Amino acid sequence: MIRQFAEWLSQTSLSILIQTHNAWVIPTIQSIHIIAIGVVLTSVLMIDLRILGWAGHDQTLRETTDRFGPWLSWALLVLLVTGISMVIGEPVRALLSLSFWLKMFLVAVGTLIAAILQITLKSNEQHWEQTLVNRRSVRSLAILTLLIWVGIVILGRLIAYDYVWGSWSLKPTA
Amino acid sequence: MDITGFLASLESSSLATGIRDSLYVFPLIESLHVVGLTMVFGTMLIVDLRLLGIASIRRPFTSITSDIMKWTWASFIWTAATGVLMFVTNANVYYHNFFFRTKIVLLALAGINVLIFELTSGRTVHRWHKDAAAPLAGRTAAILSLLLWITIIVMGRWIGFTTSQSKAPLDRDINLDDLFTPPANESGSPK
Numbered sequence: 001m002i003r004q005f006a007e008w009l010s011q012t013s014l015s016i017l018i019q020t021h022n023a024w025v026i027p028t029i030q031s032i033h034i035i036a037i038g039v040v041l042t043s044v045l046m047i048d049l050r051i052l053g054w055a056g057h058d059q060t061l062r063e064t065t066d067r068f069g070p071w072l073s074w075a076l077l078v079l080l081v082t083g084i085s086m087v088i089g090e091p092v093r094a095l096l097s098l099s100f101w102l103k104m105f106l107v108a109v110g111t112l113i114a115a116i117l118q119i120t121l122k123s124n125e126q127h128w129e130q131t132l133v134n135r136r137s138v139r140s141l142a143i144l145t146l147l148i149w150v151g152i153v154i155l156g157r158l159i160a161y162d163y164v165w166g167s168w169s170l171k172p173t174a
Numbered sequence: 175m176d177i178t179g180f181l182a183s184l185e186s187s188s189l190a191t192g193i194r195d196s197l198y199v200f201p202l203i204e205s206l207h208v209v210g211l212t213m214v215f216g217t218m219l220i221v222d223l224r225l226l227g228i229a230s231i232r233r234p235f236t237s238i239t240s241d242i243m244k245w246t247w248a249s250f251i252w253t254a255a256t257g258v259l260m261f262v263t264n265a266n267v268y269y270h271n272f273f274f275r276t277k278i279v280l281l282a283l284a285g286i287n288v289l290i291f292e293l294t295s296g297r298t299v300h301r302w303h304k305d306a307a308a309p310l311a312g313r314t315a316a317i318l319s320l321l322l323w324i325t326i327i328v329m330g331r332w333i334g335f336t337t338s339q340s341k342a343p344l345d346r347d348i349n350l351d352d353l354f355t356p357p358a359n360e361s362g363s364p365k
Contacts, residue, residue: 030331031328034331035215035324038211038212038213045216154209156208158201
């Protein structure tokens, strides 16, 4: 079914438009995507380092998320738009890649964690600043979050090499 | 030894053949290169926006750099190391690639930019580190830094589209086209 959808998508006029200009459109979109990843990865890094107490000692957690939260959200939006453009431009490459679906799962988890942090921090600021940041579980979650985003970047690049998954790859074999 | 011989010896080194002989190592190195370069760019962006007076302006410049620059340098070394590993697998092709050459020149310019910053605004940092923005020399360095790093990323991505090399081993028994069908209009190495 995914395969039929990918093939249908590749015949749409928007996809054909991207395909006909793919010599420069695809690398341009990929470059913007990578730049936005840089913003996401370092925004998550700075918030997590603050939770871990490894950076931003002169800032409260709220000040740190106020600084990096909006950049994180906007960069995620840019990633969504450029990501969808790449899927439309090369549907088979993306949708039939195991790395792509693993990445989408981790993106959902990573975004959910970031959203929960932002919402609970705003509604329960004192509890976060005084108690939660010192909890081992919260600190572990900060490290896990960072690893999730690093994993997302690695899986993103591996979309181009789906054969690394061997027989788990969704790519059709001849 | 002339450059052609040098490049050939890099390509035939056990390191390069070892990477080429594996289906998995090159993609993994490339992925780790992307992790590193996005960290370099993102951390530099935080510093540059602070110099320009756009973000983190209520924190002293020196607090930002003491938090961040160690990550920038670690990521840069990481990215350079993975870059060298990719280079040796196909040294001759990369060496002659326009986008690769441009990228190296821009990296050198980014280094010179840092050096000039250190010799100008960097020297008087104690005088302005609490100001919302850096002096003109610092703001100029920040703009140049952003332009250079963005262009370096774009050049890097273009290298992947203009170098034809099987990133996987050239094993005559395995035809990679049998393992996966490349999308239409795509040829050469995985991008």
